[in-house]
Amino acid sequence: MNLALKDIRHGLFRFVLTCFGLGLLMTVVLAMIGIYNGLVADALAIVKAPAADVWVVEAGTQGPFAEASSIPPDTRDAVARMPGVAAAGAITYQTLEASHAGRTLRVYAIGYELGRPGGPEQIAEGRGIATSHFELVADRKTGLLVGDTLRLGRDRYSVVGLVEDATNTGGDPAVYVTLADALSIQTKLDPAAARVQAARGAEPVKRPTVAAVIARMEPGADVGLLVATVRQWKHLGALTEAEQEELLLVSVVDKARRQIGLFLGILLTVSAVVIALIIYTMTMEKLKQIATLKLIGAPDRTIIGLIVQQALILGGSGWAIGLALILTVKDNFPRRVELEPFNAIVLAGIVFAVCLASSGLGVRAAMKVDPATALGG
Amino acid sequence: MALGDILIEVTGVAKHFGEGPTRVDALREVDLTVRAGEVIALLGPSGSGKTTLLNVIGCILAPSAGRVVLDGEPVFDGKWLRRDLRRLRLDKIGFIFQAHNLLPFLTAEENVAVVLDLAGWPPDKGRARARELLEYLEVGHRAPAKPALLSGGEAQRVAIARALANRPRIILADEPTAALDSKRAGLVMDLLRKLATEQEACIVTVTHDEKIFDRFDRLIHLRDGRLADA
Ligand SMILES: Nc1ncnc2c1ncn2[C@@H]1O[C@H](COP(=O)(O)OP(=O)(O)O)[C@@H](O)[C@H]1O
Ligand SMILES: [Mg+2]
Numbered sequence: 001m002n003l004a005l006k007d008i009r010h011g012l013f014r015f016v017l018t019c020f021g022l023g024l025l026m027t028v029v030l031a032m033i034g035i036y037n038g039l040v041a042d043a044l045a046i047v048k049a050p051a052a053d054v055w056v057v058e059a060g061t062q063g064p065f066a067e068a069s070s071i072p073p074d075t076r077d078a079v080a081r082m083p084g085v086a087a088a089g090a091i092t093y094q095t096l097e098a099s100h101a102g103r104t105l106r107v108y109a110i111g112y113e114l115g116r117p118g119g120p121e122q123i124a125e126g127r128g129i130a131t132s133h134f135e136l137v138a139d140r141k142t143g144l145l146v147g148d149t150l151r152l153g154r155d156r157y158s159v160v161g162l163v164e165d166a167t168n169t170g171g172d173p174a175v176y177v178t179l180a181d182a183l184s185i186q187t188k189l190d191p192a193a194a195r196v197q198a199a200r201g202a203e204p205v206k207r208p209t210v211a212a213v214i215a216r217m218e219p220g221a222d223v224g225l226l227v228a229t230v231r232q233w234k235h236l237g238a239l240t241e242a243e244q245e246e247l248l249l250v251s252v253v254d255k256a257r258r259q260i261g262l263f264l265g266i267l268l269t270v271s272a273v274v275i276a277l278i279i280y281t282m283t284m285e286k287l288k289q290i291a292t293l294k295l296i297g298a299p300d301r302t303i304i305g306l307i308v309q310q311a312l313i314l315g316g317s318g319w320a321i322g323l324a325l326i327l328t329v330k331d332n333f334p335r336r337v338e339l340e341p342f343n344a345i346v347l348a349g350i351v352f353a354v355c356l357a358s359s360g361l362g363v364r365a366a367m368k369v370d371p372a373t374a375l376g377g
Numbered sequence: 378m379a380l381g382d383i384l385i386e387v388t389g390v391a392k393h394f395g396e397g398p399t400r401v402d403a404l405r406e407v408d409l410t411v412r413a414g415e416v417i418a419l420l421g422p423s424g425s426g427k428t429t430l431l432n433v434i435g436c437i438l439a440p441s442a443g444r445v446v447l448d449g450e451p452v453f454d455g456k457w458l459r460r461d462l463r464r465l466r467l468d469k470i471g472f473i474f475q476a477h478n479l480l481p482f483l484t485a486e487e488n489v490a491v492v493l494d495l496a497g498w499p500p501d502k503g504r505a506r507a508r509e510l511l512e513y514l515e516v517g518h519r520a521p522a523k524p525a526l527l528s529g530g531e532a533q534r535v536a537i538a539r540a541l542a543n544r545p546r547i548i549l550a551d552e553p554t555a556a557l558d559s560k561r562a563g564l565v566m567d568l569l570r571k572l573a574t575e576q577e578a579c580i581v582t583v584t585h586d587e588k589i590f591d592r593f594d595r596l597i598h599l600r601d602g603r604l605a606d607a
Contacts, residue, residue: 001487001494003480010482010523292478295437296539297467298495371463372437374478375428375551 003293003302004309007286018278019317025271026322026347031333032267033343034326036260038336043169043253046108047244050091050118052214053223055244056230059237064093064211065169065244066251071236073183076113076213082229084221089116090210092182095172098150100143107142107175108168109152111182117214120176126161132178137161139173152177153185169253171335183208268350275318275351276358279311283362290366291374303366308359315355319348381413382449384546384579385434390443392429392602403429404440405602413546413577416570416592418584421599427583428551430599434581435470435549436462448546467496471540473550477532479524485511485535486520492542510538514568529556533565541572548572550582559588566592 008015047065055064056071056079063069073090080088092111097104112118120128120137126146129135136157138144148159157177166174177185187208217223223240230238239247249257283290290303323344330337392404403426411417419427432438433445436452445453448469452459459465466472479488486507493503511517514534516527524532533556540548548569554562566589573580582593590596598605 001483001491001500003482003491006487007482288478289480289482292474292480294463295435295466295472295478296492296495297463297465299461299463302495370437372432375432375437375472375474 002309003306004313007306008310008313015314019314020321022271022275022278022314022318023321023325025267025274026318026351027325027329029264029267029271029347030322030326030339030344031330031337032260032264033347034330034337034339035333035335036257036264037338037340037343038333039169039253039256039260040249041165041338042167042171042336043248044245045165046093046110046168046174047241047248049121049166050089050112050214051121051216052117052241052244053217054215054226054230054241055239056088056213056215057211057237057239059231059233059235061237062239062247062251063237064091066247069211070209071211071213073179073208073210075210075236076116078233079213079215079230082215082226084217084223084226086216086218086221087117088213088215089113089118090179090213091118092179092186092211093168094182094186095168095170096152096185098152100148100150105142105150106172107138108170108172109182109185110174110176111179111185111210112176113179117216120161120163120166122163123161124164126159128161129176129178130160132180134158134181135160135178136181137163137176139166139175140164141167141173142175144175150175152181154188155181155184157181165336167336169248179210183210272350272354272358275315275354276361278314279307279355279358280361280365282310282314283307283359283366287366287369288374291369291371294369294371295374300367304363307362307366308356311355311359311362312352315351319351381415381577381579383410383446384413384448385409385411385581386444386446387430387434388444388446390430390433390440390445392426392433392438392440402602404433407443407602407604409597409604411579411581413579414573415594416566416573416580416582417595417597418582418590418593419597419599420584425599426602427599429602431549431551431581431583434547435472436465467492467543469545469547471543471545471548473533473537473540473548473553477524477536479527479532479535479539481524484521484523485516485527485531488524488535489538489542492539496543506542507538510541511535514538530561533557537565537568541576544576544578546576546578548578548580550580552583552585554584554586554589562586562589563592 057063058069058071061067061069076088076090079085090113094109096107096109129137134155134157136159138159140162144159146159149156227238230236293303387407387409390404390407393400393402395401421427433440483491489507489510490503493506511520514537516531516534519527519531554565569580
């Protein structure tokens with residue numbers, strides 16, 4: 001006869017409500033973990049997207065994400081000719097505001113050279129950019145659809161394809177354009193402003209620059225050698241992909257990460273306290289029944305089983321409800337919520353440990369109960 | 378009636394609570410022998426030590442001194458001689474509670490069967506025995522009900538069924554009829570006597586209930602923790 005289950009069934013409504021409450025708490029914990037992961041994944045997505053081995057940037061900067069970097073576009077030719085380089089492409093990044101469907105859309109415009117590294121790798125819908133002007137590929141989060149047009153700078157661009165999970169560290173969705181278009185957006189002012197500038201005799205066009213040149217290596221080629229070679233140019237610096245990712249995590253997302261990490265720690269502590277309290281209270285309410293069980297001759301194992309099983313059922317269902325809920329709602333969050341099976345398993349482990357520890361408290365109280373208290377009347 | 382085996386043998390048992398000025402001597406030099414088939418009553422004013430003596434016999438309370446032998450087995454002699462007192466209770470002792478203390482989350486039948494489950498009976502046999510006992514005590518029709526839905530008399534009979542389930546030879550009851558009217562009280566006592574005879578058990582009952590005094594083989598009077606012969 002399983003006493004734990006019988007007792008749960010006896011007070012089913014209350015037990016389910018408790019599980020549900022705990023489930024909501026677990027949902028928040030999982031959401032927090034998911035947001036944390038999403039933040040890191042978003043931040044790294046932009047760095048990982050071009051599948052670069054080496055980033056060539058302006059000397060003395062930690063560009064192009066952590067700091068601004070600008071180098072002449074022809075750097076790409078030089079890098080492409082260096083030993084071990086399989087492919088190289090110049091790339092620009094700029095945050096732009098455009099208006100779309102009556103609202104302001106903040107986008108992270110990435111300019112890349114057609115046929116060279118830096119463009120969108122996986123098109124989710126439509127196609128990649130095929131002509132050198134006025135086409136763009138947008139992240140789904142922009143809300144743009146294939147066939148829409150969007151005005152950037154002086155020109156209208158038509159959306160030819162969509163990608164997923166391309167946002168910068170601030171959460172702005174990316175749009176890909178060709179490097180030529182990106183440079184013209186960067187340098188060309190709108191016509192009225194340009195005329196004013198010309199009338200003043202200013203140089204009509206700024207010298208265009210790119211943010212970085214990315215290089216992919218031939219298999220087995222020496223990345224260190226390339227980095228050393230690039231650094232011989234006084235005006236250039238180089239970062240490996242690993243350095244770039246590390247830099248981004250340290251400089252850009254570190255604060256946000258620590259903030260969320262701290263919050264997550266607090267949440268986990270609160271959850272642990274709540275679980276412990278629920279289980280302890282559940283046991284205290286049963287002390288008289290436990291005394292009765294002892295009186296009729298139930299061994300400790302039966303009593304411990306009652307408490308521990310209920311604690312584990314409570315924790316397990318809370319965890320499962322939390323997981324089910326977060327998986328249902330996670331796509332409705334404004335920022336990416338990314339959960340790895342690993343996270344759910346670690347949380348399960350934590351919940352398990354907390355349940356065991358707090359049922360230990362209950363068990364201690366139960367062991368101390370004098371069977372004679374059942375006789376009192 | 379032929380004298381049965383000695384089931385309870387209490388010699389020189391004393392029990393005090395506290396020390397110094399707050400010391401209370403609940404039992405002093407108590408000697409008591411109860412044989413199989415006997416139904417005896419413990420009488421005495423409130424605070425005279427009746428419950429304490431019952432708890433000592435039930436191995437719930439360690440005496441301060443003395444010797445206790447249950448069903449031929451010495452269980453206390455200055456200290457407990459068995460470590461698994463609960464197993465001892467499960468096998469030898471049935472308690473009928475004052476507040477009947479059924480487990481609220483189990484049905485009447487399960488409340489009886491749980492004892493057999495603990496004693497290691499196969500579930501179906503345990504259920505059958507629980508059923509049979511409840512039928513015998515005329516509460517068979519209430520088997521699927523939870524305690525909250527039982528009347529006082531029904532709950533008391535379920536509690537008796539639970540006390541008897543594992544066929545203990547020592548049945549201890551603290552005011553089992555306090556909550557019952559005199560007709561039902563008489564029926565419960567008749568029933569206990571019948572069980573004592575059939576199962577070769579002894580029954581020790583604390584009671585204040587003069588209406589049922591004539592149902593006992595012996596009346597044991599306690600006063601200030603001492604046995605006083607009536
Ligand atoms: N756990 C205890 N701690 C201190 N004193 C107790 C305890 N249990 C009983 N007593 C005292 O022992 C005496 C006998 O109590 P009890 O056996 O309950 O009497 P009765 O059941 O005859 O009314 C009383 O004076 C009571 O106050
Ligand atoms: Mg009493």
